[in-house]
Amino acid sequence: MTDRIGYLGPAGTYTEQAALLYAPEAELVPYPTILAVGTAVAGDELDAGVVPIENSLEGSVTFTLDLLIAQSGLSIRNEVVIPIHHYLVAPPGVPAESVQVIYSHPQALAQCRTYLETRFPTLPREASLSTAAAVADMQSSRVPAAAICPQRATEIYDVQVLDQGIQDNDTNQTRFVVLAHEDHDPTGHDRTSICFSFTVDRPGNLYNSIGEFARRDINLVKIESRPTKQELGRYIFLIDCEGHRSGADVAAALEGLRQRVDMLKVLGSYPAWEPRQ
Numbered sequence: 001m002t003d004r005i006g007y008l009g010p011a012g013t014y015t016e017q018a019a020l021l022y023a024p025e026a027e028l029v030p031y032p033t034i035l036a037v038g039t040a041v042a043g044d045e046l047d048a049g050v051v052p053i054e055n056s057l058e059g060s061v062t063f064t065l066d067l068l069i070a071q072s073g074l075s076i077r078n079e080v081v082i083p084i085h086h087y088l089v090a091p092p093g094v095p096a097e098s099v100q101v102i103y104s105h106p107q108a109l110a111q112c113r114t115y116l117e118t119r120f121p122t123l124p125r126e127a128s129l130s131t132a133a134a135v136a137d138m139q140s141s142r143v144p145a146a147a148i149c150p151q152r153a154t155e156i157y158d159v160q161v162l163d164q165g166i167q168d169n170d171t172n173q174t175r176f177v178v179l180a181h182e183d184h185d186p187t188g189h190d191r192t193s194i195c196f197s198f199t200v201d202r203p204g205n206l207y208n209s210i211g212e213f214a215r216r217d218i219n220l221v222k223i224e225s226r227p228t229k230q231e232l233g234r235y236i237f238l239i240d241c242e243g244h245r246s247g248a249d250v251a252a253a254l255e256g257l258r259q260r261v262d263m264l265k266v267l268g269s270y271p272a273w274e275p276r277q
Contacts, residue, residue: 003027005022006028006036008037010130012131012150017152018080019176034063041074049179056173075267076178076179076193078178078184079175079177081176092158096162099144101146102120103138103146103148104128112168189272194264197228197235215253218242218249238267
């Protein structure tokens with residue numbers, strides 16, 4: 001039976017592109033928000049869901065981090081990394097000099113900041129739910145509008161390309177995660193994501209906690225924090241490390257960490273992304 005894979009829609013988003021790369025034979029189902037994708041996976045409407053989690057220029061996608069922290073029944077099963085090439089489009093027949101507003105997802109607008117400030121310094125920028133939804137916002141605008149979107153959107157919607165490759169950095173990449181009920185079996189080239197927090201703030205809390213990994217020579221590839229949303233100055237720490245949670249060293253580090261923190265959640269172990277040839 002064909003898997004049902006949800007993704008942040010509508011059709012034409014970078015997330016759809018990542019979903020196609022991850023599961024080209026699956027039935028792809030668009031959802032309007034990251035939360036909706038996660039809820040559908042947790043509620044067994046989907047076999048898995050693909051959502052963005054990190055961009056090389058703008059950092060983490062906080063909606064995804066908060067979903068993973070708060071939602072039970074979700075694990076990271078895999079990851080996909082794709083290069084980001086932004087296109088500036090308009091409705092057919094609308095020239096660039098007539099555009100009065102530019103739509104896109106906030107991440108895309110931020111990734112094209114220098115370009116926009118150079119080419120269109122006085123034009124307002126409006127946030128859309130996704131880079132593909134920006135095309136719909138553009139098409140329904142009461143004034144001549146443009147949108148920043150992926151190449152795939154230029155292929156499936158009736159638009160004209162005004163410019164391409166407008167991202168400020170040619171090394172721009174976005175990392176997506178595949179959400180499912182269970183994470184992945186060990187492959188020998190894995191990554192593990194966790195989050196943890198402390199009830200009482202004491203000197204050395206974080207230092208001693210991440211020391212559990214250092215003492216076992218486990219490389220941390222990412223560390224950041226998110227507010228607990230319960231009290232000012234309280235944070236949840238998120239870490240990605242090399243290795244699988246079932247491996248001896250990582251398992252020992254997690255057990256040592258568990259003794260030092262008040263909340264620990266393993267978000268998943270999964271194959272580290274390797275570009276396909």
